Amino acid sequence: MDHNATILSLFAGVGGFEQAFHKAGFTGTMVAYENWPSARAVLSTRFPSAQLFGDVKDLPPKLHDAEIVTAGFPCTDLSPAGRLAGISGDASGLIVGVLRAVQRQSPEWVLLENVPNMLRLKGGEAMAIIGGMLSDAGYRWCYRTLDAQHFGVAQRRKRVFLLASRHHDPERVLFRDKATLTGTKPTATGRVHKAHGFYWTEGNRGVGWGDGVVPTIKGSTTRGIPSAPAIWLPDADIESKFRTPSIEALETLQGFRPGWTVAAPVRDRWKLVGNAVAVPAVRWIAEGLKAYDQLVSVELSRELDVKHGWGTAGLSVDGHVRCLKVSEGPVTGPLRRAFTLQRVLDDRGSNPLSAKATRGFASRLLRSNLRYDDSFMRDLNAYASL
Ligand SMILES: C[S@@+](CC[C@H](N)C(=O)[O-])C[C@H]1O[C@@H](n2cnc3c(N)ncnc32)[C@H](O)[C@@H]1O
Numbered sequence: 001m002d003h004n005a006t007i008l009s010l011f012a013g014v015g016g017f018e019q020a021f022h023k024a025g026f027t028g029t030m031v032a033y034e035n036w037p038s039a040r041a042v043l044s045t046r047f048p049s050a051q052l053f054g055d056v057k058d059l060p061p062k063l064h065d066a067e068i069v070t071a072g073f074p075c076t077d078l079s080p081a082g083r084l085a086g087i088s089g090d091a092s093g094l095i096v097g098v099l100r101a102v103q104r105q106s107p108e109w110v111l112l113e114n115v116p117n118m119l120r121l122k123g124g125e126a127m128a129i130i131g132g133m134l135s136d137a138g139y140r141w142c143y144r145t146l147d148a149q150h151f152g153v154a155q156r157r158k159r160v161f162l163l164a165s166r167h168h169d170p171e172r173v174l175f176r177d178k179a180t181l182t183g184t185k186p187t188a189t190g191r192v193h194k195a196h197g198f199y200w201t202e203g204n205r206g207v208g209w210g211d212g213v214v215p216t217i218k219g220s221t222t223r224g225i226p227s228a229p230a231i232w233l234p235d236a237d238i239e240s241k242f243r244t245p246s247i248e249a250l251e252t253l254q255g256f257r258p259g260w261t262v263a264a265p266v267r268d269r270w271k272l273v274g275n276a277v278a279v280p281a282v283r284w285i286a287e288g289l290k291a292y293d294q295l296v297s298v299e300l301s302r303e304l305d306v307k308h309g310w311g312t313a314g315l316s317v318d319g320h321v322r323c324l325k326v327s328e329g330p331v332t333g334p335l336r337r338a339f340t341l342q343r344v345l346d347d348r349g350s351n352p353l354s355a356k357a358t359r360g361f362a363s364r365l366l367r368s369n370l371r372y373d374d375s376f377m378r379d380l381n382a383y384a385s386l
Pocket of ligand 1: 010011012013014015016017033034035036039054055056057072073074075094272275276277
C-alpha cells in the first residue's frame with residue numbers, strides 16, 4: 001500500500017505505533033492524539049513533524065482523512081491488574097467513541113491493541129462490542145495474540161492485535177506467515193538461557209517468571225507502583241546475581257532506542273515505557289500492510305466457534321466470528337533476538353535488587369506453588385544475606 005498514507009495514532013503514548021510504522025517505511029503524515037503531558041513531551045521530541053493533539057474526545061468527524069487509524073487504547077478497565085469495569089469503564093470505554101467516529105468516516109484500515117484479558121473478561125464482552133461495531137460498519141476484521149518475545153526482544157508480552165479493513169483482507173496481513181496451515185510454533189533462540197526474569201512484587205505467581213526474557217513490563221501493578229522486574233543471573237558472582245534493569249534497558253526491552261523517553265519527567269518514564277506497545281510486533285504488522293499488494297490470500301484452517309470462548313486468534317466472516325489456533329509469533333521471519341537479556345543488561349545498565357526485596361521474594365516463593373530450581377532459592381538466600 002501507499003507508503004505516503006496518513007496515519008492517525010490515537011492514545012499515542014510515547015509513540016510505539018508511530019515508530020513501528022516509521023521503521024516499516026511509512027513516510028506520510030502522522031497525526032497523534034495523547035492527553036498526558038509527559039507522553040506528549042516524548043512524542044514532540046521523537047516525532048517533531050507529527051501533528052499532535054490532546055483528547056481523543058475532540059476528534060474531528062473526518063478523522064483527519066486518515067487511511068490508517070491505530071489505537072492502543074487504555075487497558076485500565078480490562079487488565080487483571082486494573083479496575084475490571086470492562087469496555088463500559090471510563091478509560092477503556094473511550095474506544096467506543098472512537099469506533100463511532102470510524103463508523104461515520106470509514107478509514108480504510110483500523111489497528112487496535114490491548115491486553116489478552118480483553119478476550120476473557122465478562123465472556124469477551126469488549127471483543128463482541130468492538131467487533132460488532134466494526135462489522136456493522138462493513139469492516140472485515142481479524143485478531144491475533146502476538147508475543148513480543150517472538151519479534152526479537154527479550155520480553156514476554158502477549159497482546160491482542162485486531163486489524164480491520166473496509167475493502168481489503170486483513171487476514172492476509174495478520175496471518176501472512178501461514179501459521180494456521182503449518183501449526184508450527186515459533187522458537188525464540190534455541191540458546192541455553194543465562195538470565196531469568198521474574199517479578200519480586202508478585203512472587204507466588206507462575207506468570208511472573210521468564211527464561212531468557214523478563215515477564216511483561218508493566219505501567220502499573222496491583223500495588224499501584226510501576227516496578228521493575230528482577231533478573232537472576234545464575235553465572236554471575238554472588239553480589240551481581242540479582243539485578244533490575246535500568247530505564248534504558250527497559251526501553252530496549254520494548255524495542256525502543258535507549259533514552260527514548262528522556263524528555264519525560266524521570267518519575268513518569270517507567271510508567272510510560274510499561275504502557276507502550278513493543279515496537280517490533282507492530283512493525284511486523286506495519287510491514288505486512290505496506291507489502292499488502294504482494295500478499296496472497298491465506299487459507300485458514302482449524303476453526304472453532306466463538307461460542308466456546310474467544311480463542312487467542314480469530315476472524316469475522318460476514319459478521320460471524322471463528323476462532324483460530326495459531327502461534328503467537330510469525331513462523332517465518334526474524335525470530336532471533338538481536339540482544340539477549342544478559343546483553344541488554346550489560347549494554348544498557350542495571351541496578352542491584354535490594355536485600356529487602358530479595359528476602360521478601362524468597363519468603364513468598366517458599367509459600368508459593370511456583371516450581372523452581374533449587375539453585376535459585378540457594379542464590380536468593382545467599383544474596384539476601386550478603
Ligand atoms: C496503553 S497507553 C498507549 C501507549 C502507546 N501505544 C505507546 O506505545 O506508548 C494509553 C494511552 O492513552 C492515553 N489516554 C488516555 N485517555 C486519553 C484521552 N482521552 N485522549 C488521549 N489520550 C488518552 C494515556 O495517557 C496513555 O498514554
